[in-house]
Amino acid sequence: MARKLAAGNWKMNGTGASLSELQSLASSALPDGVDVLICPPATLVARATDIAGPVAIGGQDCHAHASGAHTGDTSADMLKDAGATYVILGHSERRSDHGETDATVRAKTEAALAAGLIAVVCIGETLDEREAGLTLKIVGDQLAASLPDTATGATVVVAYEPVWAIGTGKVANLEQIGEVHDFLRAQLTDRFGAEGENVSLLYGGSVKPANAGEIFGVANVDGALVGGASLKAADFSPIIAALAVS
Numbered sequence: 001m002a003r004k005l006a007a008g009n010w011k012m013n014g015t016g017a018s019l020s021e022l023q024s025l026a027s028s029a030l031p032d033g034v035d036v037l038i039c040p041p042a043t044l045v046a047r048a049t050d051i052a053g054p055v056a057i058g059g060q061d062c063h064a065h066a067s068g069a070h071t072g073d074t075s076a077d078m079l080k081d082a083g084a085t086y087v088i089l090g091h092s093e094r095r096s097d098h099g100e101t102d103a104t105v106r107a108k109t110e111a112a113l114a115a116g117l118i119a120v121v122c123i124g125e126t127l128d129e130r131e132a133g134l135t136l137k138i139v140g141d142q143l144a145a146s147l148p149d150t151a152t153g154a155t156v157v158v159a160y161e162p163v164w165a166i167g168t169g170k171v172a173n174l175e176q177i178g179e180v181h182d183f184l185r186a187q188l189t190d191r192f193g194a195e196g197e198n199v200s201l202l203y204g205g206s207v208k209p210a211n212a213g214e215i216f217g218v219a220n221v222d223g224a225l226v227g228g229a230s231l232k233a234a235d236f237s238p239i240i241a242a243l244a245v246s
């Protein structure tokens with residue numbers, strides 16, 4: 001059985017003052033049965049873990065190597081040392097801005113698992129790919145090539161984020177979300193057997209308090225990876241609450 005996860009990705013937003021939002025979330029009465037994760041910028045990970053209480057803290061990327069001459073990069077071991085327990089990998093913004101391939105994502109995922117972090121592996125099609133009828137082929141190929149053979153429900157989360165729905169206000173409709181999540185679950189169980197049922201499947205792309213409830217009602221949606229609406233506790237809290245009652 002996959003665990004429910006409400007994950008917030010602050011992307012390149014936030015300074016020390018923003019930690020008041022995390023503080024507010026951490027001191028609120030979080031519902032049982034939902035894991036809550038905030039992934040702030042790398043500069044805030046260590047400070048965030050000091051005040052996070054029941055909220056897990058994650059990085060937004062890591063290098064595939066544990067250490068070395070890689071100026072500007074952060075290793076999975078470093079995130080772990082700073083108190084992180086998760087790391088987002090293969091976000092479409094990393095894939096497009098930094099040329100990350102599925103092979104890169106798989107190598108990073110292996111590094112994250114070796115460091116003891118839970119990897120939130122992101123996949124998703126572009127609008128051109130959807131309009132060409134390639135959605136399931138694209139996400140299936142990304143899933144297969146980005147996950148290592150050692151992935152389990154305890155070590156890996158998969159986030160389906162249609163690129164065209166990220167930060168655009170355009171949300172995939174429930175039928176589109178359901179089709180992809182059912183497909184991903186089948187792919188996971190084909191490859192990992194019963195363990196594939198334990199991998200949490202998140203939807204991401206313009207999730208807001210107003211649409212979270214209906215999205216969480218879709219089969220095989222175990223939570224969300226939320227960008228903009230995770231920056232304020234007042235927006236993220238109702239999304240967490242909607243997941244709890246789904």
Ligand SMILES: O=C[C@H](O)COP(=O)(O)O
Pocket residue numbers: 009091161165166167168169204205206207225226227228229
């Ligand atoms: O990682 C989060 C996703 O990119 C979704 O971002 P968004 O909720 O701002 O659309």
